[in-house]
Amino acid sequence: MLKFRDYSIKKKLTLMNMLVSGVTLLLACVAFGVYELATLRSNMVKTLSIQAQMVGANSASALLFNDAKSGENTLSALKAAPTVLSSGIYTLAGEPFAVYRRGAGGFVPPIPPMPAGQTEEHWFADKELKLIRSIVFQGKPIGTVYIRSDLQEMNHRLVQYVGIVAAVLSVSLTAAFLLLMAFQRAATRPILQLAETARIVSREKTYSVRAPSTDNHDEVGLLIEAFNEMLVQIQARDAALQTSQEELEQRVTQRTAELDATNKELEAFTYSVAHDLRAPLRHIQGFSNLLVESFGPQLEPEAKKHLQRIGEGTQQMGRLIDDLLSLARIGRQEPRLQATGLNSLVQEVLRDLKTETEGRDIQWQVGDLPFVDCDPGLMKQVFYNLLSNAAKYTRPRKPAVIDIGQVSWEGQLVNFVRDNGVGFNMKYADKLFGVFQRLHRKEDFEGTGVGLATVQRIIHKHGGRIWAEAEIDKGATFFFSLTSQNDGRQRANGPEGGKNGDGKRT
Amino acid sequence: MATVSGMSRHAWRRLSRHTHFAAVAFAVTLVGTCNLSAQPTKITEYKVKAAYLANFGRFTEWPGTDSVNKSESFNICVLGQDPFGADLDSAVAGETIGGAHMLAKRISRPQDAADCRILFISSSEANQWKEILGALRTLRVLTVSDMPQFNRRGGIIQFLLDGNRVRFDINLAATERAGLNLSSELLKLAVTVSRSP
Numbered sequence: 002m003l004k005f006r007d008y009s010i011k012k013k014l015t016l017m018n019m020l021v022s023g024v025t026l027l028l029a030c031v032a033f034g035v036y037e038l039a040t041l042r043s044n045m046v047k048t049l050s051i052q053a054q055m056v057g058a059n060s061a062s063a064l065l066f067n068d069a070k071s072g073e074n075t076l077s078a079l080k081a082a083p084t085v086l087s088s089g090i091y092t093l094a095g096e097p098f099a100v101y102r103r104g105a106g107g108f109v110p111p112i113p114p115m116p117a118g119q120t121e122e123h124w125f126a127d128k129e130l131k132l133i134r135s136i137v138f139q140g141k142p143i144g145t146v147y148i149r150s151d152l153q154e155m156n157h158r159l160v161q162y163v164g165i166v167a168a169v170l171s172v173s174l175t176a177a178f179l180l181l182m183a184f185q186r187a188a189t190r191p192i193l194q195l196a197e198t199a200r201i202v203s204r205e206k207t208y209s210v211r212a213p214s215t216d217n218h219d220e221v222g223l224l225i226e227a228f229n230e231m232l233v234q235i236q237a238r239d240a241a242l243q244t245s246q247e248e249l250e251q252r253v254t255q256r257t258a259e260l261d262a263t264n265k266e267l268e269a270f271t272y273s274v275a276h277d278l279r280a281p282l283r284h285i286q287g288f289s290n291l292l293v294e295s296f297g298p299q300l301e302p303e304a305k306k307h308l309q310r311i312g313e314g315t316q317q318m319g320r321l322i323d324d325l326l327s328l329a330r331i332g333r334q335e336p337r338l339q340a341t342g343l344n345s346l347v348q349e350v351l352r353d354l355k356t357e358t359e360g361r362d363i364q365w366q367v368g369d370l371p372f373v374d375c376d377p378g379l380m381k382q383v384f385y386n387l388l389s390n391a392a393k394y395t396r397p398r399k400p401a402v403i404d405i406g407q408v409s410w411e412g413q414l415v416n417f418v419r420d421n422g423v424g425f426n427m428k429y430a431d432k433l434f435g436v437f438q439r440l441h442r443k444e445d446f447e448g449t450g451v452g453l454a455t456v457q458r459i460i461h462k463h464g465g466r467i468w469a470e471a472e473i474d475k476g477a478t479f480f481f482s483l484t485s486q487n488d489g490r491q492r493a494n495g496p497e498g499g500k501n502g503d504g505k506r507t
Numbered sequence: 508m509a510t511v512s513g514m515s516r517h518a519w520r521r522l523s524r525h526t527h528f529a530a531v532a533f534a535v536t537l538v539g540t541c542n543l544s545a546q547p548t549k550i551t552e553y554k555v556k557a558a559y560l561a562n563f564g565r566f567t568e569w570p571g572t573d574s575v576n577k578s579e580s581f582n583i584c585v586l587g588q589d590p591f592g593a594d595l596d597s598a599v600a601g602e603t604i605g606g607a608h609m610l611a612k613r614i615s616r617p618q619d620a621a622d623c624r625i626l627f628i629s630s631s632e633a634n635q636w637k638e639i640l641g642a643l644r645t646l647r648v649l650t651v652s653d654m655p656q657f658n659r660r661g662g663i664i665q666f667l668l669d670g671n672r673v674r675f676d677i678n679l680a681a682t683e684r685a686g687l688n689l690s691s692e693l694l695k696l697a698v699t700v701s702r703s704p
Contacts, residue, residue: 062693
């Protein structure tokens with residue numbers, strides 16, 4: 002059962018009002034009832050007293066002349082009073098003189114005593130009203146009248162009254178209920194509508210709704226006004242927030258576009274610079290070679306050594322230019338995705354690395370690699386750079402062990418290349434993929450510092466991620482993922498993109 | 508608790524009322540016994556008649572004599588041989604009627620009845636009834652007697668005996684002749700109300 006405080010306002014109001022009017026009416030009816038009862042009793046006593054007086058007056062002569070028959074005649078007039086049960090005239094000595102009984106059930110009771118100094122006394126007892134009165138004739142008491150009356154009339158009136166009260170109560174309460182329904186609608190409808198609006202707002206998070214306003218200037222009217230005002234403010238704030246968010250997004254888009262444009266410009270600049278640097282470099286290389294071929298025998302060994310240094314320098318610079326060009330190209334082209342078998346791709350790279358690793362003791366351990374959707378040329382460059390890096394930094398190891406495989410990483414299949422080389426300090430892991438960033442001395446390990454940057458750019462172009470874990474002198478592991486590896490598009494069979502990309506050494 | 512104490516209070520009230528009632532009833536019985544023992548054991552016929560004589564006065568009007576002088580007494584006279592003895596005196600002793608004291612008088616001649624309101628004519632005067640009533644013709648006096656044929660001869664009230672009970676007849680014509688008004692209460696109690704001349 003619901004508790005009163007859980008009832009809806011409508012029900013509460015109805016209950017309260019019905020209770021109040023019911024209790025008020027009942028109290029009023031009870032008060033009237035008590036008054037009515039008191040009046041009824043006093044009237045009954047009055048009537049009985051008058052009857053006793055009349056009997057007394059009319060039976061005085063009978064008493065004085067000892068004529069019981071006459072007394073009984075007088076008493077028999079009480080037949081007209083239906084409530085009188087019995088009556089008696091008693092002599093001064095208290096002996097019955099004349100008796101009247103209604104029906105057979107009555108009896109002549111002994112006369113109750115008259116309190117001293119009184120001429121009349123009455124009692125309500127045993128559902129009867131009893132009254133005795135002295136018969137006084139010419140200032141002298143000559144006997145006593147005794148009348149017993151039942152309370153049937155009073156009870157009848159009471160029953161009638163209770164009936165009337167019940168009728169009045171039910172009619173009044175019904176009328177009150179109907180009126181309440183009529184008035185309550187006016188009083189509670191705004192509240193109910195307000196509650197409904199609040200419910201809609203909290204459920205659907207729409208701030209455009211409004212509670213229907215009323216013409217009432219009462220507390221509910223104020224509440225509705227305040228509520229609507231609040232909604233207006235929330236809506237305004239919401240709108241402002243959305244506007245600023247849109248503005249922000251627009252600005253981000255704009256900035257991104259600007260950034261892209263700048264990036265493109267930069268790449269174009271890099272490309273043209275690198276491209277234009279090639280021609281003078283070719284001149285330097287060509288004329289150095291010409292100098293050695295034409296004037297080799299005449300040159301001092303010291304000069305020859307210098308020329309060799311020039312040659313090495315130009316070669317180094319050529320590689321750098323090539324790498325930069327490659328990096329720039331990757332930035333400008335979109336990867337052309339096709340199903341590619343990574344296994345055969347790795348085998349191709351290993352074949353290309355054969356001359357470079359001539360004479361080295363390297364154990365290549367290639368695991369089972371899947372088919373993925375990727376740009377085969379770019380992916381081959383990724384493997385080329387990673388594997389040649391691994392070969393480079395394992396140079397002090399005999400044997401060098403290089404693992405290529407696939408592993409599950411946080412619920413995602415990622416590829417890895419692991420070596421047992423010199424490793425690096427994880428402190429600098431974030432610099433690993435930056436252009437021209439090198440963690441080792443050029444004297445120990447040659448390189449341009451562009452290779453890993455290229456790898457990262459390719460992986461990013463494929464929507465993937467690359468990271469590394471390493472420890473100094475204990476080797477390094479490079480992990481990379483491709484989004485295409487994630488969406489279940491790996492296939493056991495498929496055309497192998499065996500096309501050789503323009504892989505460059507790092 | 509409340510109902511118990513309420514009930515016990517009610518019971519107590521009833522008990523005390525009964526006690527009260529019983530005590531008063533006992534007292535009344537005692538008084539009654541005392542009264543009874545003080546009076547003669549047998550209520551005689553003339554004792555009743557004496558009381559009736561006094562009571563007749565209470566139901567009779569004497570027009571023209573309303574302005575009764577307070578000092579004047581209300582005389583109830585007995586003509587002839589007195590059958591009442593002390594009963595009449597005790598019946599009127601201390602009684603007043605209209606402010607006047609009742610007094611019992613014995614007279615021997617009807618002429619002496621001038622200041623009598625009620626005159627009881629003894630049976631001893633039965634032979635002289637004509638003379639007596641003739642002498643009383645001009646007086647406003649309520650004549651009462653227990654001699655037979657009294658009413659038919661012009662008397663106003665005649666006592667009768669109905670078994671042990673004393674009753675009476677009334678002659679209205681005689682009443683009117685005497686200029687008296689009898690109360691209907693009295694007429695109601697009469698065995699017969701005649702209009703004999």
